[in-house]
Amino acid sequence: MLELNQMEKRTNLAGLTLDELACFMQQAGQPSYRARQVFSGLHERRLQSFAEMTDLPKAFRERLSETATASTLTVESRYLSEDGTRRYLMKTHDNLPVETVFIPEERRDTICFSSQSGCPLQCTFCLTAQLGLLRSLTAGEIVEQIIIVLNDVYGGGEKPPHGTNLVGMGAGEPFLNFESLMKALEIMSDPHGLFIVPHRVTVSTAGIVPRIRELATIATRPHLAISLAAPTDELRNELMPINKKWPLEDLLAACKEFEQTLKPGELFTFEYVMLDGVNDSDEHARQLANLLNRHALRAKVNLIPHNPADPLPYLPSPSYRVEQFKSILESKGVRAFIRRPRGRDIFAACGQLAARRETNNIQSIPQSIAT
Numbered sequence: 620m621l622e623l624n625q626m627e628k629r630t631n632l633a634g635l636t637l638d639e640l641a642c643f644m645q646q647a648g649q650p651s652y653r654a655r656q657v658f659s660g661l662h663e664r665r666l667q668s669f670a671e672m673t674d675l676p677k678a679f680r681e682r683l684s685e686t687a688t689a690s691t692l693t694v695e696s697r698y699l700s701e702d703g704t705r706r707y708l709m710k711t712h713d714n715l716p717v718e719t720v721f722i723p724e725e726r727r728d729t730i731c732f733s734s735q736s737g738c739p740l741q742c743t744f745c746l747t748a749q750l751g752l753l754r755s756l757t758a759g760e761i762v763e764q765i766i767i768v769l770n771d772v773y774g775g776g777e778k779p780p781h782g783t784n785l786v787g788m789g790a791g792e793p794f795l796n797f798e799s800l801m802k803a804l805e806i807m808s809d810p811h812g813l814f815i816v817p818h819r820v821t822v823s824t825a826g827i828v829p830r831i832r833e834l835a836t837i838a839t840r841p842h843l844a845i846s847l848a849a850p851t852d853e854l855r856n857e858l859m860p861i862n863k864k865w866p867l868e869d870l871l872a873a874c875k876e877f878e879q880t881l882k883p884g885e886l887f888t889f890e891y892v893m894l895d896g897v898n899d900s901d902e903h904a905r906q907l908a909n910l911l912n913r914h915a916l917r918a919k920v921n922l923i924p925h926n927p928a929d930p931l932p933y934l935p936s937p938s939y940r941v942e943q944f945k946s947i948l949e950s951k952g953v954r955a956f957i958r959r960p961r962g963r964d965i966f967a968a969c970g971q972l973a974a975r976r977e978t979n980n981i982q983s984i985p986q987s988i989a990t
């Protein structure tokens with residue numbers, strides 16, 4: 620308990636912008652260049668302790684450790700999929716689960732981060748929903764996930780060979796933790812740090828309408844994806860109860876406003892999880908195409924075969940259904956893509972994050988990084 624209280628009192632410097640860090644250093648009576656040194660240590664060199672920042676005087680590092688911390692998350696387990704995907708189960712200082720997924724890709728690797736521990740929304744096809752909301756993550760905890768994964772995959776402080784894409788599609792509803800999310804993205808976009816710019820980031824929402832509108836007002840916003848899962852209110856109310864608060868017409872009206880801010884070539888992404896016999900009929904495909912066409916949105920639809928996991932009551936749509944669904948959308952002028960599930964065998968795929976520790980058929984990666 621003592622450790623927890625001590626941790627809570629210390630400032631997590633990984634969650635401060637460069638300007639905030641400058642204020643922190645000023646208050647600590649330090650010269651202004653210290654802020655840049657520490658920011659670079661945390662985000663450019665991806666150091667996770669002050670002890671490693673040997674360009675700082677030893678006495679200062681020791682003093683810093685009394686009031687601040689460089690990292691708060693610890694890696695509890697890591698799992699490696701047959702397809703190279705890695706799932707990390709981390710713990711916050713107050714012992715809550717945080718999951719992050721690394722997805723290797725030919726052109727550019729992707730890290731899928733969590734914005735909350737658990738999730739308050741109750742999408743019936745998602746295992747995370749069963750945890751409920753444990754708490755929202757701080758900006759520092761969001762940034763740390765990326766630092767930990769980059770260090771693990773590429774080596775401490777090593778530059779990723781192809782750059783990195785981020786997707787806010789892990790546990791939690793990012794728009795219910797909007798402030799911390801946006802702050803984390805600001806910190807990560809800093810050219811003196813990780814330098815992952817907003818157009819490399821996609822944030823997915825279940826449809827928190829006021830935040831879609833708010834995001835549209837932010838010049839340095841990330842891309843937006845919306846999890847749709849159903850073409851009618853009746854079905855969406857069942858699969859994604861948040862729809863009762865913001866039904867489809869409200870959601871798509873907000874998307875229409877957001878569309879004004881799309882850059883040339885940029886499209887909305889609608890994620891459509893495909894559940895066998897539930898939302899994958901020809902009629903559903905026609906309804907979905909009509910819905911999107913009625914709003915004339917510049918959009919594409921990603922079809923995601925459901926990732927089964929006990930005790931979820933759904934099965935993935937068979938591939939011929941997914942193909943048929945796609946061709947109906949395309950025949951009505953809607954761009955559609957089929958997303959290949961990644962990391963299904965390690966419960967790292969969409970909707971499967973639920974802090975699982977033990978599963979069959981997984982290869983746990985030996986711990987090798989210091990956290």
Ligand code: SF4
Pocket residue numbers: 738739740741742745746747748789790791792825846970
């Ligand atoms: S799909 Fe996303 S928003 Fe819905 S319960 Fe799961 S984590 Fe939460």
